[in-house]
Amino acid sequence: MIRRYDYGSPIETGAIPCPPPAQKDTMPYFSLHRAGASLSFSLPLSKDTFIFGLGETVRGINKRGHLYRSWNSDDGAHSEDKHALYASHNFLIFWDCAQLLGVFFDDPGFVEFDLGYSHANEAVITSKNGDLRVYLIEEESLLAVTRAFRKLIGRSYLPPKWAFGYLQSRWGYASEQDVLNVVREHRSRDIPLDGVCMDIDYMDGYRDFTVDTSRFPDLAALAATLHDEHIQLIPIIDAGIKQEEGYRICDEGLANNYFCTQENGQPFVGAVWPGRSYFPDFLKEDVRAWFGAQYASFLDAGIEGFWNDMNEPALFYSPSGLAAAIDEAEALRGKNVGIEDFFRIRRVFDQLAGNPNDYACMYQCVGGHRIRHDRVHNLYGMNMTRAASEGMQRHAPSRRHLLFTRSSYIGAHRYGGVWQGDNASWWSHLLLNLKMMPSLNMCGFLYTGADIGGFNCDTTEDLLLRWLQLGIFTPLMRNHASYDARNQEIYRFDSWQAMRNVVTLRYALLPFLYSEFMKCALTDACMFRPLAFDYPQDPTACRIEDQVLLGEACMIAPVYEQNARGRHVYLPEDMLMLRMRSAGDYDRVPMAKGHHWIELELDECPLFIRRGHVIPWAHAAQWVDAVDSRNLALQGWLDDQAIYALYDDDGYAPDVELSKGLTLIHVHRTKDGVCATGDGLTLNTKLIVCDEAAP
């Protein structure tokens, strides 16, 4: 059951395509408290209340105990104390033995979630503006609550199949030659690869939709060359538009009032990569149409994938903010600066970026009215992504395109994927990557992954190797690093062969991963789930924070500690562990329900398959299209029989239908061994373990 309650004057966010009518009664469960404009919703928490959700943010799968804020922020140093990352996903589930409640706070402004932080026994959610819709979702199970919410917010974005390949990226591929080198180093060493991401380096002076032809003389030719190698180019597009007369995008935007304004209607100016810039007002339909149409030239050049960045929107500074900071610095000249002044001047320069005062000077147009940006701040990235998605769909309606964005709000999941922001080369961010997967899935974002190896800071060889061992399972599998970080392409390291071998696993698993992804997208299910979702009666399983379920049949449990040669794992039921080194080299270990210590050498990663299930396993290949999804081995632990529902399609057509893509694989035991059948499939059953091997 879904009920909607409206407060104040809610802004239509687009999160929910067809909102149910608002209730007239008082919302149950929560106590409301108004203070000025702000509106708080309090819910008592029992000792055992779990809180799931919130999508992309810091901390655990169980969000309880911290203070979170919905305020899309460009903050790469996301240590545990941070409250907000790049996205705002205001959906939560409160659950204990007495209550199960999904809640979506549909509010595009600043929202604070005090989830047992101020007081352990209380959750207080505060909308700063007090204008919002709240949706209560009550169903019988965690799975059902999530599915109902996902159904409400609409079908998740479908990427092309090649987007499940391994992608290499770096801020710093400064020329065509750099890109070609990356490709050559991968292909010459048989490291599988499907795409190379181009960061801001390719642009002409950081101008959107331009190419610096001195360094990338012919993008179409480069794309064609790479296509011959079965590799896609994936350029970045930023939100800010350079303020420059004669730059077409800028001129068009000004001429048509496409940019966000100041209160007086003049265009708002803030600085990002190219210096002073304008910000398209993506809340306006005509702006979205115009901006989306710009992707066409790249599409025509043979490019089929993009990432949208800087769309919180990031603001490095405003001209007035910078001038004020310079004044403050100047005022210290010659002074004996003590503690207060010193820390203030450091803060002034630190807080130039993403300063709330600047957002408060920015205006957008909603329904013909000029409203202050900070009331709709969290919608910016979503609508940029929508613009891109709709633009590409119009220009090339016959194909799916890769699109992922840094900033998002619930609703953006219909238009593209998200990467998990500018993380760091920290072991804790490997674990955070894992924890975000189910939280993002609950909020509709299925195509997601983190920057493997870490974006900021210098990675280490073992961190990259262990992170790849997680990355092979995430739909977006991208190795990405910042311009001042250590080179972290696989081939840079002594143990590149072990890393390559891990990547081959991705390709062996590709039919399985693609099948699970598409089934979840088409049935509003979560590909990654907390153990609590499937084993709510198992109190140990419910509190597990470093293992997640993958699809219907699997569980993953990566190693995320430096120098570890194994880890503890809890099996909520009997499972077969694949201890994997490469697509062709792994052990099969049937394991009983319960706690285990498993040995995992640096080059080994585990995958757990529930007893009684099988999954498909392909021959590895160097790129996605070379993976043969019709010729499969089956991995699993069979009792008497098992069924796997394999979804497959051509990987490109935008119109997909679950029933058309499904092939049921039946596996059963016979006197002579194991027999498997599936329409049009060649199936190998040699890898199936039978119950004689039970522990």
Add this chain to the structure above:
Amino acid sequence: MIRRYDYGSPIETGAIPCPPPAQKDTMPYFSLHRAGASLSFSLPLSKDTFIFGLGETVRGINKRGHLYRSWNSDDGAHSEDKHALYASHNFLIFWDCAQLLGVFFDDPGFVEFDLGYSHANEAVITSKNGDLRVYLIEEESLLAVTRAFRKLIGRSYLPPKWAFGYLQSRWGYASEQDVLNVVREHRSRDIPLDGVCMDIDYMDGYRDFTVDTSRFPDLAALAATLHDEHIQLIPIIDAGIKQEEGYRICDEGLANNYFCTQENGQPFVGAVWPGRSYFPDFLKEDVRAWFGAQYASFLDAGIEGFWNDMNEPALFYSPSGLAAAIDEAEALRGKNVGIEDFFRIRRVFDQLAGNPNDYACMYQCVGGHRIRHDRVHNLYGMNMTRAASEGMQRHAPSRRHLLFTRSSYIGAHRYGGVWQGDNASWWSHLLLNLKMMPSLNMCGFLYTGADIGGFNCDTTEDLLLRWLQLGIFTPLMRNHASYDARNQEIYRFDSWQAMRNVVTLRYALLPFLYSEFMKCALTDACMFRPLAFDYPQDPTACRIEDQVLLGEACMIAPVYEQNARGRHVYLPEDMLMLRMRSAGDYDRVPMAKGHHWIELELDECPLFIRRGHVIPWAHAAQWVDAVDSRNLALQGWLDDQAIYALYDDDGYAPDVELSKGLTLIHVHRTKDGVCATGDGLTLNTKLIVCDEAAP
């Protein structure tokens, strides 16, 4: 066997009181490489080489895989990517099945430890200046290597017994009333307490050795009032001396050339809390004598404990650095500042503090010669601590004093303890606290602990509770927070009773902890050890990073994850788990060698006692002196018999002798039960589990 090798012109650091003569031969094992002044030492690493040591720094107990730098730094945001913290402890142990090697790089300048970071199979240690002594230590076991090194560097500092009590601290106790409130809130709720630390707030304008009498009108009277409550005042002393005519310390320092200079001999000026300041040249004996004598007025006021801070030395800025930054800011006025300029100006202000250019303008006096500070940078904190220690010893030779420092070098362990620097309210820093314990112990620092609850950022209730559950075992047990962090005294929280109950455990364990500490200090042993030290044949034990051995009989394994209700633990042998809620409320669970999952509610923490051992357990009390060390229960798991060597003394006399303080407690089974004897002790054996309870 200890061998010393000299390179270049080593500076006498004081790390080793009586250095053995230098070898004439070439140092074995390492390959040397000189590049300019720098000198590198390379050692091949096998796949299984462990690296222990490095004292206070980031990352694991096994240091392998990261890049560390010895360069004492004031950097509170010590995330995983950092290379240096507040101290430099250049002792390492390399260990695999073929080799066991302790190495001490006695070099007070910049040293880099590339421990399998650039290449996984190689350690490269680089001395920037190339002037150093290297000590090779070869013994039969990890324990023996450590003991030999500890013997070489001299006996560790002995604090008074009260320093093992619970201490409460905060940057922000701004008046006598604030301090009295803290005491009252503890005493009125029966939260044990032995000391209150006074941060920079008590000083008159951040001038060392002054008191702001408007807020602390009579420090001696305050100390006396607190003494009546069995509580000590522990003021902070900073390294920098305010530049101000008429301020006695400043005037005396200038008159006697006590301060660090510029190259031209004029006093060096850098800014810290009070603004422009001078820095005593603690490498000079007369400066140490002068500075140390200043503590006398506090001693005379009834104060018996101090913490030395800001002695890396921290430098917020130099006047010339600040002027240059202002110039750089001014040059941007009116410009369209793009990416490079913007990030540069932010960096300029960020890097004002602790700037290497400033340290390069500072000079100290070594053996009558003026040498550049950066050649001896890492000795500064050590020699400030030495000054304080020797000063107090001269003024009040009949008592031990509490002294701990932020910055240190090996050698400082003879003069005081260390706290583990300005950490953050991060769960990862709780774990880092645990990991640093054995590493610091190896380097001689026995009296140590971290800021419980975390210094920077806002703590959470569960983090503080879990951190207290670790803190009860660390010799220094201090709850400390920054001025802009959430209040984190125990009584601020709804669950203060659970926290209080945890603190009572500290007092029940006090005779045991004090005994273990003193035995280790007097026999050059480690109170906290990696499992590898005692179980080198057990490969699983060797890689454990979240459990450490405590004394001869125990192991600790704290919970360090939010929302966890248990943890995995590996027992390298049979052990008795005490699942403890308070001094009077715990379960006794005999457990077999191997992997276990243990349930631990939020208010429960575990202590493991090796089978066949017993430990003393006192009645809890509200302060240390009220703990009766002669009337003890015994906790443990007895087979036939056990011996516990209990050390005790009056807790104050500086001259201690192991043999005089030891009482042997014999425990054995009789027909009727268990019998325990110990000279002058009243012993209760009811808490001993006998082997019938074996799992």
